[in-house]
Amino acid sequence: MAIIKLFSGEIELLKVEDIAKAIDVNMETIRRYIRKGKLKAQKIGRRYYVSKDNFKAFANGGSPVVKKNKTVAG
Numbered sequence: 001m002a003i004i005k006l007f008s009g010e011i012e013l014l015k016v017e018d019i020a021k022a023i024d025v026n027m028e029t030i031r032r033y034i035r036k037g038k039l040k041a042q043k044i045g046r047r048y049y050v051s052k053d054n055f056k057a058f059a060n061g062g063s064p065v066v067k068k069n070k071t072v073a074g
Contacts, residue, residue, distance in 0.1 A: 013042075013049040023059070033058070 016034075020027040033039040034048055039058045041048040050058075 012052040014052060014055055016048050016050075019050060019055060022055075 014022075016027050016030045019039075020030050030039065031048065034041045034050075039050060040054045041050045043049075
C-alpha cells in the first residue's frame with residue numbers, strides 16, 4: 001500500500017498486487033477489471049493504483065444481494 005500526500009491530506013492507494021492478494025485472484029484479473037471500468041484506478045508511471053475507497057466500493061458492488069422471501073396469499 002502506498003500513501004500519497006496531497007494538499008488537503010493523505011490518500012491511501014493500493015497496488016494491483018495488494019488487491020489480487022486481498023481477494024485471492026490473479027493480478028491479470030484485476031487489470032482486466034480496471035480496463036473494463038469495473039474497478040476505478042489511476043495509472044502512475046507504469047503501475048495502476050486504486051484508492052482504498054474505490055476498492056471498498058468495488059468490493060461492496062460485487063457482493064451478492066440477499067433477497068427476502070415473499071409469500072403469495074392464495
